[in-house]
Amino acid sequence: xxxxxxxxxxxxxxxxxxxxxxxxxxxxxxxxxxxxxxxxxxxxxxxxxxxxxxxxxxxxxxxxxxxxxxxxxxxxxxxxxxxxxxxxxxxxxxxxxxxxxxxxxxxxxxxxxxxxxxxxxxxxxxxxxxxxxxxxxxxxxxxxxxxxxxxxxxxxxxxxxxxxxxxxxxxxxxxxxxxxxxxxxxxxxxxxxxxxxxxxxxxxxxxxxxxxxxxxxxxxxxxxxxxxxxxxxxxxxxxxxxxxxxxxxxxxxxxxxxxxxxxxxxxxxxxxxxxxxxxxxxxxxxxxxxxxxxxxxxxxxxxxxxxxxxxxxxxxxxxxxxxxxxxxxxxxxxxxxxxxxxxxxxxxxxxxxxxxxxxxxxxxxxxxxxxxxxxxxxxxxxxxxxxxxxxxx
Amino acid sequence: xxxxxxxxxxxxxxxxxxxxxxxxxxxxxxxxxxxxxxxxxxxxxxxxxxxxxxxxxxxxxxxxxxxxxxxxxxxxxxxxxxxxxxxxxxxxxxxxxxxxxxxxxxxxxxxxxxxxxxxxxxxxxxxxxxxxxxxxxxxxxxxxxxxxxxxxxxxxxxxx
Numbered sequence: 001x002x003x004x005x006x007x008x009x010x011x012x013x014x015x016x017x018x019x020x021x022x023x024x025x026x027x028x029x030x031x032x033x034x035x036x037x038x039x040x041x042x043x044x045x046x047x048x049x050x051x052x053x054x055x056x057x058x059x060x061x062x063x064x065x066x067x068x069x070x071x072x073x074x075x076x077x078x079x080x081x082x083x084x085x086x087x088x089x090x091x092x093x094x095x096x097x098x099x100x101x102x103x104x105x106x107x108x109x110x111x112x113x114x115x116x117x118x119x120x121x122x123x124x125x126x127x128x129x130x131x132x133x134x135x136x137x138x139x140x141x142x143x144x145x146x147x148x149x150x151x152x153x154x155x156x157x158x159x160x161x162x163x164x165x166x167x168x169x170x171x172x173x174x175x176x177x178x179x180x181x182x183x184x185x186x187x188x189x190x191x192x193x194x195x196x197x198x199x200x201x202x203x204x205x206x207x208x209x210x211x212x213x214x215x216x217x218x219x220x221x222x223x224x225x226x227x228x229x230x231x232x233x234x235x236x237x238x239x240x241x242x243x244x245x246x247x248x249x250x251x252x253x254x255x256x257x258x259x260x261x262x263x264x265x266x267x268x269x270x271x272x273x274x275x276x277x278x279x280x281x282x283x284x285x286x287x288x289x290x291x292x293x294x295x296x297x298x299x300x301x302x303x304x305x306x307x308x309x310x311x312x313x314x315x316x317x318x319x320x321x322x323x324x325x326x327x328x329x330x331x332x333x334x335x336x337x338x339x340x341x342x343x344x345x346x347x348x349x350x351x352x353x354x355x356x357x358x359x360x361x362x363x364x365x366x367x368x369x370x371x372x373x374x375x376x377x378x379x380x381x382x383x384x385x386x387x388x389x390x391x392x393x
Numbered sequence: 394x395x396x397x398x399x400x401x402x403x404x405x406x407x408x409x410x411x412x413x414x415x416x417x418x419x420x421x422x423x424x425x426x427x428x429x430x431x432x433x434x435x436x437x438x439x440x441x442x443x444x445x446x447x448x449x450x451x452x453x454x455x456x457x458x459x460x461x462x463x464x465x466x467x468x469x470x471x472x473x474x475x476x477x478x479x480x481x482x483x484x485x486x487x488x489x490x491x492x493x494x495x496x497x498x499x500x501x502x503x504x505x506x507x508x509x510x511x512x513x514x515x516x517x518x519x520x521x522x523x524x525x526x527x528x529x530x531x532x533x534x535x536x537x538x539x540x541x542x543x544x545x546x547x548x549x550x551x552x553x
Contacts, residue, residue: 005416005417005458006457006459008419009419009458009459009460011419012419013489017548022548022549023548040416040417041416041417046417048417048418049417052417052419098457099456099457100455100456100457100458100481102457114457114481115457115481115484116457116458116459116481116484116485116488116489117459117485117489118459118485118488118489118546118547118548119484119485119488119547121548122488122547122548130537130547130552132535132537164403164404164451164454165404165450165451165454165477165479168451168477168479168480169480198451198454198479198480200480253404338408338413338416338456339408339412339413339414340413340414340416340417341414344414357406357408357455359404359406359408359409359431359455360408360409360431360432361408361409361412361413361431362408362413366412366431366432
C-alpha cells in the first residue's frame with residue numbers, strides 16, 4: 001500500500017535509483033497486489049499536495065495498478081480504514097504499507113507492518129523484503145469492557161503500562177474473552193496503536209466474528225493462521241476488563257496516561273473525532289450516542305475515516321445528530337491528525353482528539369496541546385468544553 | 394570527524410524531526426531545511442556536514458516517514474548516536490543508506506557533550522571523543538544490518 005505521502009516518496013526513490021543506473025522499473029512485481037490511497041493531504045489545500053495526487057495518478061496508470069481509491073470518485077478514505085472496509089487484506093497474509101499505522105490491519109489476522117519509502121519501493125519491485133522475526137507480547141483481556149469504556153481506553157492503558165518503546169521490535173498479540181467479545185472495529189483500534197508502543201505489528205487471532213465481517217465485504221477465500229498451542233511469549237500481560245475506565249493520554253506523549261476523572265475540568269478549545277484510530281463507524285456511533293439532543297460548547301469536528309462510513313452515518317441518522325449538535329462534519333482525511341491541514345491547532349490551543357499521537361506539534365503549533373481519548377470521552381468533552389468522563393455527563 | 398549536537402531527551406519523534414506539514418515535500422534539500430524544526434528551529438543553520446546527533450531512548454519513534462532520516466542526512470548528519478531507536482526510523486536510515494543509527498550505552502551518552510568532536514570506527518565498534526580524548530564502545534550492528542550498510546543500502550545489497 002502507498003498513499004499520497006509515501007507514494008511520491010517511493011516514486012522519488014525509483015527516480016533516484018534509475019538515475020544511478022541501479023534499477024530499471026519497467027513493471028512492478030504484481031500490480032494486482034498493490035493498492036493506493038489518497039488520504040494525508042486531501043482535499044488539496046495548496047498546489048504541492050495537488051501535484052502529489054497527480055503524481056500518484058500517473059504512477060498507477062503507468063504500472064497498471066487498478067485499486068486506486070481516489071478522492072472525489074466514490075469510495076476513498078484513510079488507507080488503514082480502507083484496508084478493512086474494502087477487505088483489501090485477509091487473514092494469513094503478509095501485508096506491508098508505507099505508513100506506520102499499517103499495524104492496524106493486524107486485527108484482520110494478518111501480519112501487517114509499516115515501512116518507509118525505500119523498503120516499499122523494494123517490495124513493489126521484488127515482492128519481498130527482509131524481516132527479523134519478532135518476539136511476541138501477549139495481552140490478555142478477561143471479561144467484557146464495561147459500558148463507557150472502549151478499546152481505545154484499553155490500548156491507552158497498555159501503552160501507559162509498557163511505555164512508548166515497551167513493544168519495540170516486538171509483535172503485540174491481543175486475546176482473551178474481552179477481545180473475543182469485541183467487535184472487529186474495536187480490535188482494529190487496539191492494533192492501530194501498537195505503533196505507539198513501538199511494535200512491529202499488532203495481531204488478533206481470526207475467529208467467526210472476523211470471518212463474518214469479511215464475508216459482509218465479499219471476502220471468503222483465504223487461509224487463516226493461528227498461534228501454536230505451545231507458543232512462547234516474551235511476556236504475558238493480563239487485564240481485568242471490569243477494572244478499566246476512561247483514560248486520556250496527556251500532552252506530549254501517548255504513554256502519558258491519566259484517568260479521565262483525575263484530569264476532568266481541564267478547559268478545551270476543540271474536540272476532534274477523526275483518523276484511522278477514532279473515526280470508524282462504531283466510533284461515530286459512540287460519539288453520536290453522547291451528542292444526541294445536546295449541543296457542543298467548543299469547536300468540534302467529525303471526519304468519518306472513509307466514504308463508506310460517511311454514507312452509513314448519513315443513512316442511520318448520525319450526521320443529523322452531529323449537525324444538530326453544532327459539529328462540523330468533514331470529508332475523510334488524515335488532515336489535522338498529523339498537523340497537515342484542515343483544522344490544525346494554533347499556539348496554546350488545547351484539543352481532545354480520538355487520534356493516536358500527541359507529540360509536540362503533532363496536530364499543529366508546537367505549543368498546542370493534544371489529549372488522546374476514546375470517541376465517548378471526546379464527545380462528552382465537546383458537550384461541556386472541559387475534559388469529561390462520559391459517566392459524569 | 395564531526396561535532397556533536399546533543400539533545401538530552403528520550404522519544405525524539407518524527408513529528409519533531411520533520412513536522413507533518415512538510416510531508417508533502419519530496420525535494421531532499423527542501424525537506425532538510427525543516428529538520429528538527431519541532432524542537433530546534435536553528436538546527437539547519439548550525440549543522441555542518443559530518444556532524445552527529447546524540448540523544449536518549451527511542452529516537453525516531455512515531456511515523457514511517459522516510460523524510461525523517463532524509464532531513465537529517467541532507468543537513469549533513471552522518472550518524473545518530475542514541476540509547477535506542479524506534480524500528481522504522483532505524484531501518485529507513487539503513488535501507489535508504491541515509492545515516493548510521495548507532496546504539497550507545499549510558500556511559501557514552503553521559504560523557505559526550507555538545508560540540509565534542511567525534512570519530513567513529515564501525516569496524517572496531519569504537520567511538521573516539523577527540524575533544525575529551527576518550528573512547529567508548531558502540532553496540533555492533535547485526536549481521537544483516539552490517540551487510541546492508543556495507544553494500545550502501547537495500548537496493549545495492551545482494552542477499553547470500
